[in-house]
Amino acid sequence: MTPAPLRLLIADDHTVVRAGLRALLDGEPDLDVVAEAGNGEEAVRLAARLRPDVVLMDLRFSGNGAGGGSAGGAGMDGIEAVRRLAAEAPAVPVVMLTSYSGRSDVVRAIEAGARGYILKAGPPEELFRAVRGAAAGALGLAPEIVGQLVGQVVSPRQDLTEREVEVVRLMAEGRSNRAIAEALFLSEATVKTHLVRIYRKLRVDNRAAAVSEAVRRGLLDLA
Template sequence: MSPRPIRVLMVDDHAMFRAGVRALLESEPDVEIVGETGDGADAHRLAVSLRPDVVLMDLRLGGPGGIDGVEATRRVLAGAPGTAVVVLTSYSTQADVARAMTAGARGYVLKAGEPDELFHAVRTAAAGGVGLGSEVAAAVVSQLTAPEPVLSGREIEVIRLVAQGLSNRAIASSLFLTEATVKTHLVRMYRKLGADNRAAAVSEAVRRGLVDP
């Protein structure tokens, strides 16, 4: 008697991409796609009803509920204990990886990676392990072994105002700086925090205790 296939739920807001991944995974004899959606709230509902072994989760979701992949991961794991989440995304900053893994993801694979990396991550997560794509694994090792980048006092002031939702112009006015100087600080902070946008920078600053949650 052959073992039961790994039951997978796909969550990505691009239907054509889901179709391609579905075809890829269904070519594997030990994988079965049991559902798909492009909405984070719907992902939670389907995970609770279908109880998949693995949920493939994109980080950026455009569904009407406004729930991103990290929050959807938290909800899926709370509502469907025993299900593993593997992130399948285009985003590979240290902040994105940290947010996903902190939320409970058991795998992280880039869409630009090799199919074998996806297969490995799905099987590893289903077995209770952690499956990372090669590029993501290298980034994690680099983060763990490299010295922690430290923000300057002024950069900390800027990121705290960013966390409060202030615009560059408002930050410049508050700190008596020019907008060009604020932009320069933001570019440097993004590099130090491994972020590519304001939200990711704030999330990483919170994780490091530089900004109150």
């Protein structure tokens, strides 16, 4: 049997942008846009009710300084919407889709709980990959973002070994267990063992949360 398409919610305050994203995403046989939201509050409300597989969230709605946002939630930006969703519907992953690639924006989004950060100017394939990855529990970052977010690995704290930090760095690049194993010349079984230990030490239960917590703790150099 063919798996059911991933159900998506688009949250952006520009109608034309939403229409373009819907046309793009609905063109993929495994993706289905089930709802749209024009501001952060509406996005949280719809996501909590519909429980889509992935939410595509704009970083900044126009009511937050760009002018002209719609009423009833326009004051909530994408970061706050992600935080609210993490509290009200933690099983619903969010991918940030934005024009902003600043390091501080990326870090804030990931710390809030976003499982992806994609630029609107990027190719459609990056968007598709991030959406599918988020639905599968992975972290999807645009290549430009990886270059900013994951620089050199800093000296690890006592709770993660140097090897475990390296595994987290590769996870942040969106690599699979097999790709991590190949990069570090390890077996996949060894990589899985590292993941179990990393999750336990960081007190998380998935790859996206592990990367987010490592960033929060300063285990990945953002310089």
